[in-house]
Amino acid sequence: MARITYREAISKALWEEMERDPSVFILGEEVGVWGGTYAVTRGFYDHFGPKRVLDTPIAEATIVGAAIGAALTGLRPVAELMTINFAFAAMDHIVNQAAKLRYMFGGQFTLPLVIRTVSGGGRQLAATHSQTPDVVFAHFPGLKVVAPGTPEDAKGLLKAAIRSNDPILFIEHATLYPVRGEVPDEEYLIPIGKSKVQRPGRDVTIVTYSKMLELSMKAAEQLAEEGIEVEIVDLRSLRPLDIEPVIQSFKKTNRAVIVEEGWRSYGVGAEVAARLYEEAFDYVDAPIRRIAQKETPLPYNRTLEQMALPQVEEIVRAVKEVL
């Protein structure tokens, strides 16, 4: 096991898959000569060449649209959208095309497409550069939405995504890139659509994913000092949503707090809570709590931004409230 960063893990996944399969190629803004806005593809251009690491015009719709065209011919494009905020400029291709082509073409074509993008606040990039609208994309059948919270998951899930025959939105978190974690030295894949218990516990179930896993882990450590043991279930993908490990955990703890970075309304918390009420109603011992972003566009000022984003203290408080 090596301790590498989330960035290195993603970069290695891409590198290994490109070495393994010549049909994999990368396209996006700044991915080539510059090595990517978040430096994930640094060194790729020199090694794989301009044909397989394609710098594109600033044209998000066509980055995704062209990737769809190439994928329909059997290539495996990895399209990079600089941030998920820019995905709205490519929304038609993601929602009306990628998500629906298999179905609307009656299964004639497969779409082995990965769209890598970056979500999340915390870097003072304000309202149109810091959103966490992951659930928007998870709403659409036909897409898969993967959002890893650790370097190990990032690497294994991205490699699986590149080998998948479905369109996958692979959402990385802007503030996780420098975070280190243990990653196996040998090759491994992590199947898409499997939740994972990241920390075992007996008292309260925290359901979360991506950056909020990090905050939940911190909250769990604080709570452990007071003798409260939370179990943390990391969804890892929002669609498909693997609810079974959540239900299993909830049947043990009878209490849940759902932590997401996006807005509360119509969010991951709403979905997971509804599923728990539907499928484990007899096990509910306390109202299920949701921690999420305040319902405003995200502000630029650091203090204001932190006020709007979920905080460790809120998670700690919510866990104590449901106990």
Place this chain on the structure above:
Amino acid sequence: MVLPLPEETLLEMYWTMLLSRRLDERAWVLHRQGKIAFHISAIGHEAAQIGAAYAIRRGYDWVAPYYRDLTLMLALGYTPREFMLSLMGKKGDPCSGGRQMPNHWSLKRANVISHSSPVATQTSHAAGIGLAIKLRGEDKVVLTTVGEGSTSQGEWYEGVNWAAVHKLPVVFIIANNLYAISVRQEQQMAVANAADKALGLGLPGVSVDGMDFLAVYEVMKEAVERARNGGGPTVVEAKVYRITPHSSDDDDRSYRSREEVEQFKRRDPLLIARQKLERAGILTAQRVEELEQRAKETVEDAVRFGESAPYPSPEEAAFPVYAEDARYA
């Protein structure tokens, strides 16, 4: 008159245009009878489409068409029976098995992909396919089509620009029928020819009389050869006229005069093709009658086939959403 193609090929082109017209007319009737939910017509566009179809290697090259391309699809091997299955939303429709709207074609066996209902999406798909062809070092070409209305979309410029930057093997056809549903060309663009838009993007833009199938073929042949030989993409504008309303959902009397429609009917592409072939001694009145009879029988057969075909079973609504064909609730 020097013929650009063998006689039998020219006859085949005429036949396909004729068949397209008669199928299309029947689709309107079926809609009026309440037997189908939607139709969007190719009438008036047949010559432009057949000229383009015969300029590519059909079944080898890729095609990203738009909803008005019935003639093009027939030339690519889409059958009248299949068209009826699609119109009626029947099981076995190869485009989608009753899942996609009619005329939103896709046909893997002919390398045809479909498009979204928001227009011009296929332009960027075509650029991507061109990219894939180039990456693989193949000698294939992509033919993609839009109406002139779609050239107002940002995506059209994005896709064409990409292709021009990378010299991708794509031919971008604009079927300019003067109307984006009801909005006339002058309200859509300041240039006189839609092909002039290519000027700003650094690739050739050619306008051609889209009512004349041989004129379209000549222009297309050059564009396709340029694309195949590494010379890059071309924008080809075929000036046509949509003789019918936009789709079965609008009434064109609200936005254009009957006189205008009648005037363009005198330049009906089928009529022009017939006159040309008759003058060349390839077609006779008797032969036209025979072809008409054959078209009638083919259409009847297709309608009967479609009407007797089963609908998809209700559970087919649930798939195929994902590769593993899972039934997600």
